[in-house]
Amino acid sequence: MTNVIIDSKYYREKFDDWLAGGKVDYKKRTYYWSARASCFGWEIEPMKEKDWYDLSEKELKKIIKLIEECIYKHKTNYTC
Numbered sequence: 010m011t012n013v014i015i016d017s018k019y020y021r022e023k024f025d026d027w028l029a030g031g032k033v034d035y036k037k038r039t040y041y042w043s044a045r046a047s048c049f050g051w052e053i054e055p056m057k058e059k060d061w062y063d064l065s066e067k068e069l070k071k072i073i074k075l076i077e078e079c080i081y082k083h084k085t086n087y088t089c
Contacts, residue, residue, distance in 0.1 A: 011035045011072065013079045013087040029080055033072050042076060051077050
């Protein structure tokens, strides 16, 4: 089971952009992330990248896609 939590999402008027951040609970581990909206969509990056190294490329892509879906659907908590 994967649980995506968006702790914050806000607009910065000074820079005309959006920022978001939160965590993902996946396989009994917690992974923290941050995101910034750009003209190409949301750029989602792991925080503490060393903590994300135990994930396969497939798992990482799956988690990033789930985070992106949550942001676009304006959900603050998503479990699948």
